[in-house]
Amino acid sequence: MLRQAFASLRTAQASPPSLASASHHLRIRPRISHLAPQVASRWTSTRSLLPSTRSLPNYSLYKALPYRRNFATSFPRQARNTYNRFNPSSARPSVFYTLISRSRPHHFVFIGLGISGVYLYNTEVIEMTGRRRFNCVSHEAELKMGMQSYREILAQSQGRILPDNHPVAQMVNRVLQRLIPQAPIEGADWRVHVIVDDSNANAFVLPGGKVFVYTGILPICQDEDGLAAVLGHEIAHVVARHPAERMSNSFLTLGTVFLISLLFDVSGQLSSMLVNLMWSLPNSRTQEAEADNIGLMMMAKACFNPEAAVRLWHRMQQQEKSAPPQFMSTHPSSYNREESIRGWLDKAETVYADSGCSTFGSYMPSFKKAYETQSSYGW
Ligand SMILES: [Zn+2]
Numbered sequence: 001m002l003r004q005a006f007a008s009l010r011t012a013q014a015s016p017p018s019l020a021s022a023s024h025h026l027r028i029r030p031r032i033s034h035l036a037p038q039v040a041s042r043w044t045s046t047r048s049l050l051p052s053t054r055s056l057p058n059y060s061l062y063k064a065l066p067y068r069r070n071f072a073t074s075f076p077r078q079a080r081n082t083y084n085r086f087n088p089s090s091a092r093p094s095v096f097y098t099l100i101s102r103s104r105p106h107h108f109v110f111i112g113l114g115i116s117g118v119y120l121y122n123t124e125v126i127e128m129t130g131r132r133r134f135n136c137v138s139h140e141a142e143l144k145m146g147m148q149s150y151r152e153i154l155a156q157s158q159g160r161i162l163p164d165n166h167p168v169a170q171m172v173n174r175v176l177q178r179l180i181p182q183a184p185i186e187g188a189d190w191r192v193h194v195i196v197d198d199s200n201a202n203a204f205v206l207p208g209g210k211v212f213v214y215t216g217i218l219p220i221c222q223d224e225d226g227l228a229a230v231l232g233h234e235i236a237h238v239v240a241r242h243p244a245e246r247m248s249n250s251f252l253t254l255g256t257v258f259l260i261s262l263l264f265d266v267s268g269q270l271s272s273m274l275v276n277l278m279w280s281l282p283n284s285r286t287q288e289a290e291a292d293n294i295g296l297m298m299m300a301k302a303c304f305n306p307e308a309a310v311r312l313w314h315r316m317q318q319q320e321k322s323a324p325p326q327f328m329s330t331h332p333s334s335y336n337r338e339e340s341i342r343g344w345l346d347k348a349e350t351v352y353a354d355s356g357c358s359t360f361g362s363y364m365p366s367f368k369k370a371y372e373t374q375s376s377y378g379w
Pocket of ligand 1: 233237283287288291330331
């Protein structure tokens, strides 16, 4: 009896039946039921007869297969162990799959309508340019995140911040004070810090009105007009609420990470890292062009020479070829900036004239002069 069984086993192993044909499988299955349990164990542990768990899309489909009952109830321990190695829990249907499989077409219509409703409800128009965009981050939330980043940057820059009475800090502050009346930001508390770091050509404004200027960018700015072009552009990003727009556009990613940080990150480090990451992401081409436009009008209204903006961006692009300034990593020149700004110059000069400004270049002391005569820091 056993010899016959082994003989039939060898035959089966030499040419294993294909699972591709269910009828073939069903045909040979009754044959093994006559074998002794040990032999059946060896026979059934032949992998070619068992379905690969990788090929099973989900557990429910697995349950529907005809040989499941034999496998789970009749097979000896050895065979069951073979199955356990594949971690049966991984074959259970996911929540996502369950939701999708139970959904009906009208559910998707409702979801689509809901998303469209949320999108439309959070769509707004930027007053200065008339552009329509999606923004679901509140002004208060934006201010709060700006304040959080402000504290962190201050802590990181300790010992490198120029005192307020330093001539360079005073010049930078003077430029800022002239621009502020043109920047309608509700709840802003303006303050500028000049950080001594000649290797860092960067400047940025946080939501809430906190301005950071690194000394590395001053040689590129050259004078107050050049700095006004940089700060005007930076303030324009905040006036147009571009940080909030960037957050809204990556809302799904942010939402997921925020959720994870709420659940697992007790110290709040993750959300803090996330906020910092948001400031370091590059602006889109649309946002850059918009900030150029708004910034140019702001500097013209504040009686800075708008032509200085064309020269500044030219210097910035020249610099980019040799040693890319940090500033350019978040403000990509993915379009012809200089040409666009030249196209807006006529309007900017009209704004300048309408603002009752005197002639161009009435008072434009250079930063280099102030730095060399009054400071021990060199460039
Ligand atoms: Zn920019």
